[in-house]
Amino acid sequence: MNQTIETVDQGNRIQDTKERILDAAERLFAENGFATTSLRQITAEAQVNLAAVNYHFQNKESLIRAVLSRRIGPINQRRFDLMDALEFSAGEDGPLVLEDVLSAFLLPVLEARTSCPEMRHWPRLLGRLYTELHGSLMELFQREMAPAAQRFTTAIRRAEPTLSPESLAWGLHFGIGAMAHFLAAGELLRFISRGTVDPEDHMEALKHLVAYMAGGLRALRTEKKEAAQ
Amino acid sequence: MNQTIETVDQGNRIQDTKERILDAAERLFAENGFATTSLRQITAEAQVNLAAVNYHFQNKESLIRAVLSRRIGPINQRRFDLMDALEFSAGEDGPLVLEDVLSAFLLPVLEARTSCPEMRHWPRLLGRLYTELHGSLMELFQREMAPAAQRFTTAIRRAEPTLSPESLAWGLHFGIGAMAHFLAAGELLRFISRGTVDPEDHMEALKHLVAYMAGGLRALRTEKKEAAQ
DNA sequence: GTCTATAAGGAGATAGAC
DNA sequence: GTCTATCTCCTTATAGAC
Numbered sequence: 001m002n003q004t005i006e007t008v009d010q011g012n013r014i015q016d017t018k019e020r021i022l023d024a025a026e027r028l029f030a031e032n033g034f035a036t037t038s039l040r041q042i043t044a045e046a047q048v049n050l051a052a053v054n055y056h057f058q059n060k061e062s063l064i065r066a067v068l069s070r071r072i073g074p075i076n077q078r079r080f081d082l083m084d085a086l087e088f089s090a091g092e093d094g095p096l097v098l099e100d101v102l103s104a105f106l107l108p109v110l111e112a113r114t115s116c117p118e119m120r121h122w123p124r125l126l127g128r129l130y131t132e133l134h135g136s137l138m139e140l141f142q143r144e145m146a147p148a149a150q151r152f153t154t155a156i157r158r159a160e161p162t163l164s165p166e167s168l169a170w171g172l173h174f175g176i177g178a179m180a181h182f183l184a185a186g187e188l189l190r191f192i193s194r195g196t197v198d199p200e201d202h203m204e205a206l207k208h209l210v211a212y213m214a215g216g217l218r219a220l221r222t223e224k225k226e227a228a229q
Numbered sequence: 230m231n232q233t234i235e236t237v238d239q240g241n242r243i244q245d246t247k248e249r250i251l252d253a254a255e256r257l258f259a260e261n262g263f264a265t266t267s268l269r270q271i272t273a274e275a276q277v278n279l280a281a282v283n284y285h286f287q288n289k290e291s292l293i294r295a296v297l298s299r300r301i302g303p304i305n306q307r308r309f310d311l312m313d314a315l316e317f318s319a320g321e322d323g324p325l326v327l328e329d330v331l332s333a334f335l336l337p338v339l340e341a342r343t344s345c346p347e348m349r350h351w352p353r354l355l356g357r358l359y360t361e362l363h364g365s366l367m368e369l370f371q372r373e374m375a376p377a378a379q380r381f382t383t384a385i386r387r388a389e390p391t392l393s394p395e396s397l398a399w400g401l402h403f404g405i406g407a408m409a410h411f412l413a414a415g416e417l418l419r420f421i422s423r424g425t426v427d428p429e430d431h432m433e434a435l436k437h438l439v440a441y442m443a444g445g446l447r448a449l450r451t452e453k454k455e456a457a458q
Numbered sequence: 459g460t461c462t463a464t465a466a467g468g469a470g471a472t473a474g475a476c
Numbered sequence: 477g478t479c480t481a482t483c484t485c486c487t488t489a490t491a492g493a494c
Contacts, residue, residue, distance in 0.1 A: 017478085032363075033264060033361065035262060035264035036264045038468075038469065039469080039470065040468080048478085049477095049478060049479055049480085050470095050471095050479095051471090051472080051478075051479070052477080052478065054472070055477070055478075058471095059470075060469095060470065060471095128360055130360075130413070130414050131356065131357055131359075131360045131361065131409075131413045131414060134261075149421070166422060166425055166426050169418060169421045169422030169425070169426050170418070170422075170438075170441065171437075171441060173407075173410065173411065173415075173418050173421055174407035174410070174437075174438065174441045174442075175407070177406045177407040177409060177410025177411060177414075178402075178403035178404070178406040178410075179406070180406060180410055181359060181360070181402065181405060181406020181407075182403065182406060184359070184360045185359050185360060185406075186402075188359070189398060189399070189402050192378070192402055193394065193395060193398030193399075196394065196398070197395050197398050208396070208399040208400075208449060209403065211445075211449055212399065212400060212403045212446075212448060212449060213403075213445065215445045215446070215447055215448020216407075216440075216442065216445035216448070217441075217444070218448075219440045219441060219443060219445070220437060220440055220441060220444070246459080246460085267486075267487065267488085268488065268489090269486080269487075269488090277460085278459095278460060278461060278462090279488095279489095280460075280489085282488095282489095283488080283489060284459070285459090287489095289488070459494105460494085461492100461493080461494075462491105462492090462493080463490100463491090463492090463493100464489100464490085464491085465488105465490075465491090466487100466489090466490100467486105467487080467488090467489105468485105468486090468488100469484100469486075469487080470483105470484090470485085471482105471483085471484085472482085472484105473480105473481090473482085473483095474479100474480095474481095475478105475479080475480080475481100476477105476478085
Protein backbone atom coordinates (compact mmCIF):
# COMPACT_ATOMS: atom_id res chain seq x y z
CA MET A 1 0.00 0.00 0.00
CA ASN A 2 2.20 2.76 1.29
CA GLN A 3 -0.48 5.39 0.80
CA THR A 4 1.66 8.14 2.21
CA ILE A 5 3.82 8.33 -0.88
CA GLU A 6 1.27 7.35 -3.49
CA THR A 7 -1.62 9.56 -2.42
CA VAL A 8 -1.68 13.12 -3.63
CA ASP A 9 -4.17 15.84 -2.81
CA GLN A 10 -6.10 17.95 -5.27
CA GLY A 11 -3.14 20.31 -5.66
CA ASN A 12 -0.91 17.46 -6.87
CA ARG A 13 1.24 17.95 -3.81
CA ILE A 14 2.25 15.04 -1.65
CA GLN A 15 0.65 15.25 1.78
CA ASP A 16 2.05 13.55 4.78
CA THR A 17 -0.05 11.39 7.04
CA LYS A 18 -0.39 13.90 9.83
CA GLU A 19 -1.79 16.55 7.53
CA ARG A 20 -4.18 14.14 5.86
CA ILE A 21 -5.54 13.13 9.26
CA LEU A 22 -6.08 16.75 10.19
CA ASP A 23 -7.85 17.47 6.91
CA ALA A 24 -10.12 14.47 7.17
CA ALA A 25 -10.88 15.18 10.81
CA GLU A 26 -11.70 18.77 10.05
CA ARG A 27 -14.13 17.80 7.32
CA LEU A 28 -15.84 15.05 9.30
CA PHE A 29 -16.01 17.00 12.55
CA ALA A 30 -17.57 19.90 10.65
CA GLU A 31 -20.04 17.62 8.91
CA ASN A 32 -21.10 15.34 11.76
CA GLY A 33 -19.82 16.83 15.00
CA PHE A 34 -17.06 15.82 17.35
CA ALA A 35 -18.82 13.15 19.35
CA THR A 36 -20.40 11.28 16.46
CA THR A 37 -17.26 11.16 14.33
CA SER A 38 -15.12 8.10 15.08
CA LEU A 39 -11.39 7.81 14.59
CA ARG A 40 -12.12 4.95 12.24
CA GLN A 41 -14.14 7.20 9.96
CA ILE A 42 -11.32 9.70 9.99
CA THR A 43 -8.59 7.22 9.15
CA ALA A 44 -10.74 5.69 6.43
CA GLU A 45 -11.30 9.06 4.81
CA ALA A 46 -7.65 10.01 5.19
CA GLN A 47 -6.58 6.61 3.86
CA VAL A 48 -4.21 6.04 6.71
CA ASN A 49 -3.93 3.37 9.33
CA LEU A 50 -5.99 3.63 12.48
CA ALA A 51 -2.94 3.46 14.70
CA ALA A 52 -1.47 6.50 12.98
CA VAL A 53 -3.88 8.73 14.86
CA ASN A 54 -2.59 7.56 18.20
CA TYR A 55 0.99 7.82 16.99
CA HIS A 56 0.82 11.41 15.69
CA PHE A 57 -1.75 12.64 18.20
CA GLN A 58 -2.02 10.86 21.50
CA ASN A 59 -5.77 10.52 21.60
CA LYS A 60 -9.00 11.82 20.15
CA GLU A 61 -9.21 14.91 22.31
CA SER A 62 -5.69 15.97 21.37
CA LEU A 63 -6.63 15.50 17.74
CA ILE A 64 -9.60 17.80 18.18
CA ARG A 65 -7.37 20.36 19.81
CA ALA A 66 -4.89 20.11 16.94
CA VAL A 67 -7.64 20.58 14.36
CA LEU A 68 -8.79 23.73 16.12
CA SER A 69 -5.38 25.21 16.83
CA ARG A 70 -4.28 24.88 13.22
CA ARG A 71 -6.91 27.37 12.08
CA ILE A 72 -7.50 29.75 14.96
CA GLY A 73 -4.07 31.36 14.74
CA PRO A 74 -4.16 32.39 11.05
CA ILE A 75 -7.78 33.59 11.31
CA ASN A 76 -7.01 35.82 14.23
CA GLN A 77 -3.82 37.05 12.53
CA ARG A 78 -5.93 38.14 9.57
CA ARG A 79 -8.35 39.87 11.93
CA PHE A 80 -5.51 41.72 13.57
CA ASP A 81 -4.07 42.79 10.20
CA LEU A 82 -7.44 44.25 9.23
CA MET A 83 -7.69 46.04 12.56
CA ASP A 84 -4.17 47.39 12.15
CA ALA A 85 -5.19 48.92 8.84
CA LEU A 86 -8.40 50.37 10.33
CA GLU A 87 -6.65 51.93 13.29
CA PHE A 88 -3.85 53.29 11.15
CA SER A 89 -6.22 55.11 8.82
CA ALA A 90 -8.31 56.34 11.76
CA GLY A 91 -5.29 57.85 13.47
CA GLU A 92 -4.59 58.08 17.18
CA ASP A 93 -7.98 59.36 18.34
CA GLY A 94 -9.93 59.46 15.09
CA PRO A 95 -13.35 57.83 14.91
CA LEU A 96 -13.76 54.14 14.31
CA VAL A 97 -16.83 52.97 12.39
CA LEU A 98 -18.70 50.11 14.04
CA GLU A 99 -19.43 48.39 10.74
CA ASP A 100 -15.72 48.39 9.86
CA VAL A 101 -14.76 46.81 13.15
CA LEU A 102 -17.42 44.13 12.78
CA SER A 103 -16.27 43.45 9.22
CA ALA A 104 -12.71 42.98 10.42
CA PHE A 105 -14.01 40.42 12.88
CA LEU A 106 -16.27 38.55 10.47
CA LEU A 107 -14.53 38.72 7.11
CA PRO A 108 -11.64 36.35 7.94
CA VAL A 109 -14.10 33.66 9.00
CA LEU A 110 -16.53 34.08 6.14
CA GLU A 111 -13.88 34.26 3.45
CA ALA A 112 -12.37 31.03 4.75
CA ARG A 113 -15.45 29.36 3.35
CA THR A 114 -14.50 30.07 -0.23
CA SER A 115 -11.04 31.56 -0.52
CA CYS A 116 -8.71 28.62 0.03
CA PRO A 117 -10.25 25.23 -0.58
CA GLU A 118 -8.50 23.53 2.32
CA MET A 119 -10.28 25.81 4.76
CA ARG A 120 -13.76 25.48 3.44
CA HIS A 121 -14.91 23.30 6.33
CA TRP A 122 -13.56 25.57 9.03
CA PRO A 123 -16.52 27.95 9.26
CA ARG A 124 -18.99 25.20 9.99
CA LEU A 125 -16.59 23.66 12.47
CA LEU A 126 -16.31 27.00 14.22
CA GLY A 127 -20.05 27.20 14.34
CA ARG A 128 -20.20 23.85 16.10
CA LEU A 129 -17.60 24.86 18.62
CA TYR A 130 -19.82 27.05 20.68
CA THR A 131 -22.49 24.53 21.52
CA GLU A 132 -20.59 21.25 21.38
CA LEU A 133 -17.62 22.29 23.43
CA HIS A 134 -16.95 20.73 26.79
CA GLY A 135 -14.53 21.44 29.61
CA SER A 136 -10.96 21.33 28.40
CA LEU A 137 -11.77 22.25 24.80
CA MET A 138 -13.70 25.27 25.97
CA GLU A 139 -10.69 26.39 27.95
CA LEU A 140 -8.40 25.97 24.96
CA PHE A 141 -10.76 27.99 22.84
CA GLN A 142 -11.17 30.77 25.36
CA ARG A 143 -7.41 30.95 25.82
CA GLU A 144 -6.76 31.22 22.10
CA MET A 145 -9.57 33.74 21.59
CA ALA A 146 -8.82 35.96 24.57
CA PRO A 147 -6.50 38.41 22.73
CA ALA A 148 -8.98 38.87 19.90
CA ALA A 149 -11.87 39.29 22.34
CA GLN A 150 -9.90 41.96 24.16
CA ARG A 151 -8.97 43.87 21.05
CA PHE A 152 -12.41 43.86 19.45
CA THR A 153 -14.11 44.77 22.70
CA THR A 154 -11.88 47.82 22.93
CA ALA A 155 -12.43 48.72 19.29
CA ILE A 156 -16.22 48.49 19.55
CA ARG A 157 -16.22 50.65 22.64
CA ARG A 158 -14.17 53.20 20.73
CA ALA A 159 -16.69 53.10 17.88
CA GLU A 160 -19.69 53.30 20.21
CA PRO A 161 -18.59 55.02 23.41
CA THR A 162 -22.11 55.22 24.82
CA LEU A 163 -22.43 51.45 24.93
CA SER A 164 -22.13 50.21 28.51
CA PRO A 165 -19.75 47.31 29.18
CA GLU A 166 -22.70 45.10 30.11
CA SER A 167 -24.64 45.92 26.97
CA LEU A 168 -21.53 45.32 24.91
CA ALA A 169 -21.18 41.87 26.48
CA TRP A 170 -24.79 41.01 25.67
CA GLY A 171 -24.43 42.30 22.14
CA LEU A 172 -21.18 40.50 21.50
CA HIS A 173 -22.67 37.28 22.76
CA PHE A 174 -25.75 37.62 20.56
CA GLY A 175 -23.61 38.51 17.56
CA ILE A 176 -21.36 35.51 18.04
CA GLY A 177 -24.49 33.39 18.25
CA ALA A 178 -25.86 34.83 15.02
CA MET A 179 -22.55 34.20 13.28
CA ALA A 180 -22.13 30.71 14.70
CA HIS A 181 -25.65 29.70 13.77
CA PHE A 182 -25.17 30.94 10.24
CA LEU A 183 -21.87 29.08 9.94
CA ALA A 184 -23.16 25.83 11.39
CA ALA A 185 -26.68 25.80 10.01
CA GLY A 186 -26.73 28.27 7.14
CA GLU A 187 -28.67 25.79 5.10
CA LEU A 188 -31.70 26.56 7.27
CA LEU A 189 -31.81 29.90 5.45
CA ARG A 190 -33.04 28.13 2.36
CA PHE A 191 -35.92 26.76 4.41
CA ILE A 192 -36.74 30.05 6.12
CA SER A 193 -36.57 32.09 2.92
CA ARG A 194 -38.24 29.40 0.82
CA GLY A 195 -35.26 29.17 -1.46
CA THR A 196 -34.85 32.87 -2.20
CA VAL A 197 -31.65 33.28 -0.17
CA ASP A 198 -28.37 31.54 -0.99
CA PRO A 199 -26.30 31.01 2.17
CA GLU A 200 -23.23 30.17 0.08
CA ASP A 201 -22.95 33.77 -1.12
CA HIS A 202 -20.55 34.94 1.54
CA MET A 203 -20.45 38.57 0.45
CA GLU A 204 -24.20 38.78 0.93
CA ALA A 205 -23.80 37.04 4.26
CA LEU A 206 -21.14 39.48 5.39
CA LYS A 207 -23.24 42.47 4.36
CA HIS A 208 -26.33 41.30 6.21
CA LEU A 209 -24.48 40.03 9.25
CA VAL A 210 -22.53 43.27 9.68
CA ALA A 211 -25.67 45.37 9.31
CA TYR A 212 -27.61 43.18 11.71
CA MET A 213 -24.92 43.13 14.39
CA ALA A 214 -24.35 46.87 14.11
CA GLY A 215 -28.06 47.60 14.37
CA GLY A 216 -28.43 45.22 17.29
CA LEU A 217 -25.51 46.69 19.19
CA ARG A 218 -26.68 50.26 18.64
CA ALA A 219 -30.14 49.32 19.87
CA LEU A 220 -28.55 48.34 23.17
CA ARG A 221 -27.08 51.81 23.72
CA THR A 222 -30.25 53.09 25.36
CA GLU A 223 -32.89 50.81 26.77
CA LYS A 224 -35.57 53.46 27.11
CA LYS A 225 -38.04 51.88 24.72
CA GLU A 226 -41.19 50.76 26.46
CA ALA A 227 -43.07 48.95 23.75
CA ALA A 228 -46.79 49.61 23.33
CA GLN A 229 -49.56 47.16 24.30
CA MET B 230 -36.92 -2.57 44.21
CA ASN B 231 -40.10 -1.54 42.37
CA GLN B 232 -38.91 2.04 41.94
CA THR B 233 -41.94 3.01 39.97
CA ILE B 234 -44.18 3.03 43.01
CA GLU B 235 -41.69 4.10 45.63
CA THR B 236 -40.05 6.99 43.84
CA VAL B 237 -41.74 10.37 43.99
CA ASP B 238 -40.73 13.61 42.32
CA GLN B 239 -40.18 16.94 44.02
CA GLY B 240 -43.89 17.70 43.91
CA ASN B 241 -44.70 14.57 45.95
CA ARG B 242 -46.54 13.18 42.96
CA ILE B 243 -45.91 9.67 41.77
CA GLN B 244 -44.26 9.66 38.37
CA ASP B 245 -44.50 6.75 36.04
CA THR B 246 -41.52 5.23 34.34
CA LYS B 247 -42.16 6.79 30.97
CA GLU B 248 -42.27 10.28 32.37
CA ARG B 249 -39.17 9.76 34.49
CA ILE B 250 -37.26 8.62 31.42
CA LEU B 251 -38.36 11.70 29.51
CA ASP B 252 -37.35 13.99 32.38
CA ALA B 253 -33.94 12.38 32.80
CA ALA B 254 -33.33 12.35 29.06
CA GLU B 255 -34.28 15.99 28.77
CA ARG B 256 -31.87 16.98 31.50
CA LEU B 257 -28.96 14.89 30.24
CA PHE B 258 -29.45 15.77 26.58
CA ALA B 259 -29.50 19.43 27.53
CA GLU B 260 -26.40 19.08 29.67
CA ASN B 261 -24.24 16.86 27.47
CA GLY B 262 -25.81 16.69 24.05
CA PHE B 263 -27.66 13.96 22.22
CA ALA B 264 -24.76 11.92 20.93
CA THR B 265 -22.71 11.83 24.10
CA THR B 266 -25.59 10.88 26.37
CA SER B 267 -26.09 7.13 26.60
CA LEU B 268 -29.31 5.34 27.41
CA ARG B 269 -27.52 3.88 30.42
CA GLN B 270 -26.92 7.31 31.87
CA ILE B 271 -30.56 8.14 31.31
CA THR B 272 -31.91 5.00 32.95
CA ALA B 273 -29.50 5.40 35.86
CA GLU B 274 -30.65 8.96 36.46
CA ALA B 275 -34.29 8.00 36.05
CA GLN B 276 -33.80 4.97 38.32
CA VAL B 277 -35.46 2.66 35.85
CA ASN B 278 -34.28 -0.43 34.07
CA LEU B 279 -32.35 -0.11 30.84
CA ALA B 280 -34.84 -2.23 28.94
CA ALA B 281 -37.65 0.14 29.87
CA VAL B 282 -36.37 2.62 27.32
CA ASN B 283 -36.73 0.16 24.52
CA TYR B 284 -40.11 -0.91 25.80
CA HIS B 285 -41.69 2.55 26.08
CA PHE B 286 -39.79 4.11 23.19
CA GLN B 287 -38.52 1.84 20.47
CA ASN B 288 -35.01 3.22 20.25
CA LYS B 289 -32.82 6.16 21.08
CA GLU B 290 -33.88 8.33 18.17
CA SER B 291 -37.55 7.88 18.99
CA LEU B 292 -36.77 8.87 22.56
CA ILE B 293 -35.12 12.06 21.34
CA ARG B 294 -38.16 12.79 19.22
CA ALA B 295 -40.45 12.21 22.19
CA VAL B 296 -38.40 14.55 24.38
CA LEU B 297 -38.66 17.28 21.78
CA SER B 298 -42.32 16.82 20.90
CA ARG B 299 -43.42 16.98 24.53
CA ARG B 300 -42.27 20.60 24.83
CA ILE B 301 -42.63 22.14 21.39
CA GLY B 302 -46.40 22.04 21.41
CA PRO B 303 -47.04 23.90 24.70
CA ILE B 304 -44.34 26.48 23.94
CA ASN B 305 -45.84 27.29 20.58
CA GLN B 306 -49.32 27.35 22.10
CA ARG B 307 -48.15 29.98 24.56
CA ARG B 308 -46.62 31.94 21.69
CA PHE B 309 -49.88 31.83 19.81
CA ASP B 310 -51.83 32.96 22.87
CA LEU B 311 -49.57 35.97 23.24
CA MET B 312 -49.92 36.76 19.55
CA ASP B 313 -53.71 36.45 19.81
CA ALA B 314 -53.70 39.06 22.56
CA LEU B 315 -51.42 41.35 20.56
CA GLU B 316 -53.46 41.14 17.41
CA PHE B 317 -56.72 41.58 19.31
CA SER B 318 -55.58 44.82 20.95
CA ALA B 319 -54.09 46.05 17.68
CA GLY B 320 -57.34 45.53 15.82
CA GLU B 321 -57.82 44.47 12.23
CA ASP B 322 -55.31 46.80 10.57
CA GLY B 323 -53.82 48.59 13.56
CA PRO B 324 -50.07 48.81 13.96
CA LEU B 325 -48.08 45.96 15.45
CA VAL B 326 -44.94 46.83 17.41
CA LEU B 327 -41.88 44.81 16.43
CA GLU B 328 -40.68 44.52 20.02
CA ASP B 329 -44.03 43.08 21.09
CA VAL B 330 -43.96 40.45 18.38
CA LEU B 331 -40.41 39.45 19.25
CA SER B 332 -41.35 39.25 22.92
CA ALA B 333 -44.23 36.95 22.11
CA PHE B 334 -41.77 34.72 20.31
CA LEU B 335 -39.06 34.75 22.97
CA LEU B 336 -40.92 34.97 26.27
CA PRO B 337 -42.36 31.43 26.26
CA VAL B 338 -38.90 29.98 25.76
CA LEU B 339 -37.10 32.16 28.29
CA GLU B 340 -39.72 31.84 30.99
CA ALA B 341 -39.54 28.06 30.66
CA ARG B 342 -36.12 28.37 32.26
CA THR B 343 -37.52 29.52 35.57
CA SER B 344 -41.31 29.32 35.68
CA CYS B 345 -42.04 25.63 36.02
CA PRO B 346 -39.20 23.56 37.39
CA GLU B 347 -39.79 20.58 35.15
CA MET B 348 -39.08 22.69 32.08
CA ARG B 349 -35.92 24.34 33.24
CA HIS B 350 -33.72 22.24 30.95
CA TRP B 351 -35.74 22.84 27.84
CA PRO B 352 -34.19 26.17 26.82
CA ARG B 353 -30.68 24.74 26.69
CA LEU B 354 -31.95 21.70 24.84
CA LEU B 355 -33.60 23.96 22.30
CA GLY B 356 -30.33 25.78 21.90
CA ARG B 357 -28.57 22.53 21.08
CA LEU B 358 -31.18 21.56 18.56
CA TYR B 359 -30.07 23.90 15.86
CA THR B 360 -26.50 22.75 15.58
CA GLU B 361 -26.70 19.14 16.68
CA LEU B 362 -29.67 18.12 14.63
CA HIS B 363 -29.33 15.62 11.83
CA GLY B 364 -31.61 14.42 9.07
CA SER B 365 -34.83 13.02 10.45
CA LEU B 366 -34.77 15.09 13.64
CA MET B 367 -34.32 18.25 11.63
CA GLU B 368 -37.37 17.34 9.59
CA LEU B 369 -39.45 16.72 12.70
CA PHE B 370 -38.40 20.05 14.09
CA GLN B 371 -39.11 21.97 10.92
CA ARG B 372 -42.50 20.32 10.63
CA GLU B 373 -43.48 21.20 14.19
CA MET B 374 -42.14 24.75 13.87
CA ALA B 375 -43.62 25.55 10.48
CA PRO B 376 -46.91 27.09 11.75
CA ALA B 377 -45.08 29.32 14.23
CA ALA B 378 -42.55 30.36 11.60
CA GLN B 379 -45.39 31.29 9.28
CA ARG B 380 -47.30 33.31 11.85
CA PHE B 381 -44.33 35.25 13.18
CA THR B 382 -43.01 35.97 9.71
CA THR B 383 -46.35 37.50 8.85
CA ALA B 384 -46.50 39.47 12.09
CA ILE B 385 -43.01 40.90 11.68
CA ARG B 386 -43.81 41.97 8.16
CA ARG B 387 -46.90 43.72 9.47
CA ALA B 388 -44.80 45.49 12.10
CA GLU B 389 -42.07 46.41 9.61
CA PRO B 390 -43.62 46.57 6.14
CA THR B 391 -40.48 47.97 4.52
CA LEU B 392 -38.49 44.85 5.37
CA SER B 393 -37.97 42.74 2.25
CA PRO B 394 -38.73 39.02 2.50
CA GLU B 395 -35.06 38.22 1.97
CA SER B 396 -33.89 40.60 4.69
CA LEU B 397 -36.52 39.22 7.01
CA ALA B 398 -35.19 35.71 6.40
CA TRP B 399 -31.63 36.80 7.17
CA GLY B 400 -32.74 38.65 10.28
CA LEU B 401 -34.87 35.80 11.55
CA HIS B 402 -32.02 33.39 11.06
CA PHE B 403 -29.57 35.62 12.90
CA GLY B 404 -32.04 36.21 15.71
CA ILE B 405 -32.68 32.51 16.15
CA GLY B 406 -28.92 32.03 16.30
CA ALA B 407 -28.54 34.71 18.95
CA MET B 408 -31.33 33.15 21.00
CA ALA B 409 -30.05 29.60 20.56
CA HIS B 410 -26.51 30.56 21.49
CA PHE B 411 -27.71 32.31 24.60
CA LEU B 412 -29.82 29.32 25.58
CA ALA B 413 -27.12 26.75 24.93
CA ALA B 414 -24.06 28.67 26.05
CA GLY B 415 -25.31 31.53 28.18
CA GLU B 416 -22.57 30.80 30.67
CA LEU B 417 -20.10 32.28 28.19
CA LEU B 418 -21.63 35.64 29.09
CA ARG B 419 -19.92 35.47 32.44
CA PHE B 420 -16.62 35.07 30.64
CA ILE B 421 -17.27 37.82 28.09
CA SER B 422 -18.54 40.29 30.67
CA ARG B 423 -15.95 39.28 33.26
CA GLY B 424 -18.63 38.33 35.71
CA THR B 425 -20.72 41.49 35.51
CA VAL B 426 -23.63 39.88 33.65
CA ASP B 427 -25.82 37.13 35.09
CA PRO B 428 -27.23 34.93 32.30
CA GLU B 429 -29.73 33.38 34.72
CA ASP B 430 -31.68 36.63 34.97
CA HIS B 431 -34.19 35.88 32.28
CA MET B 432 -35.97 39.22 32.40
CA GLU B 433 -32.68 40.96 31.65
CA ALA B 434 -32.05 38.43 28.91
CA LEU B 435 -35.46 39.04 27.35
CA LYS B 436 -35.00 42.80 27.45
CA HIS B 437 -31.60 42.71 25.78
CA LEU B 438 -32.50 40.02 23.28
CA VAL B 439 -35.66 41.80 22.15
CA ALA B 440 -33.84 45.11 21.79
CA TYR B 441 -30.97 43.49 19.92
CA MET B 442 -33.17 41.58 17.50
CA ALA B 443 -35.39 44.57 16.85
CA GLY B 444 -32.39 46.78 16.18
CA GLY B 445 -30.79 44.18 13.95
CA LEU B 446 -33.96 43.64 11.94
CA ARG B 447 -34.56 47.36 11.49
CA ALA B 448 -30.97 47.80 10.31
CA LEU B 449 -31.76 45.40 7.48
CA ARG B 450 -34.63 47.56 6.18
CA THR B 451 -32.34 49.68 4.06
CA GLU B 452 -28.87 48.61 3.09
CA LYS B 453 -27.74 52.01 1.92
CA LYS B 454 -24.99 52.40 4.48
CA GLU B 455 -21.59 52.39 2.89
CA ALA B 456 -19.28 52.43 5.85
CA ALA B 457 -16.22 54.62 5.63
CA GLN B 458 -12.80 53.30 4.51
C1' DG C 459 -44.71 -3.61 32.63
C1' DT C 460 -40.54 -4.75 34.55
C1' DC C 461 -36.67 -7.46 35.20
C1' DT C 462 -32.05 -10.35 34.10
C1' DA C 463 -29.00 -11.74 30.90
C1' DT C 464 -26.86 -11.40 26.82
C1' DA C 465 -26.24 -10.63 22.06
C1' DA C 466 -23.70 -8.03 18.58
C1' DG C 467 -21.10 -4.47 17.37
C1' DG C 468 -18.35 -0.15 17.57
C1' DA C 469 -15.57 2.68 20.19
C1' DG C 470 -10.67 4.34 21.74
C1' DA C 471 -6.30 2.82 22.68
C1' DT C 472 -1.95 -0.13 22.64
C1' DA C 473 1.68 -3.87 21.98
C1' DG C 474 4.91 -5.36 19.13
C1' DA C 475 6.51 -6.81 14.35
C1' DC C 476 8.45 -4.62 10.40
C1' DG D 477 6.61 5.81 10.83
C1' DT D 478 3.52 2.42 9.64
C1' DC D 479 1.27 -1.81 10.00
C1' DT D 480 -1.59 -5.97 12.05
C1' DA D 481 -3.79 -7.78 15.68
C1' DT D 482 -5.92 -7.39 19.77
C1' DC D 483 -7.48 -5.65 24.38
C1' DT D 484 -10.89 -3.57 26.99
C1' DC D 485 -14.75 -1.09 27.54
C1' DC D 486 -19.17 0.73 26.50
C1' DT D 487 -22.84 1.19 23.43
C1' DT D 488 -27.77 -0.02 21.62
C1' DA D 489 -30.96 -3.44 21.38
C1' DT D 490 -33.44 -7.81 22.29
C1' DA D 491 -35.00 -12.43 24.13
C1' DG D 492 -37.36 -14.47 27.51
C1' DA D 493 -38.47 -15.22 32.62
C1' DC D 494 -41.52 -13.21 36.00
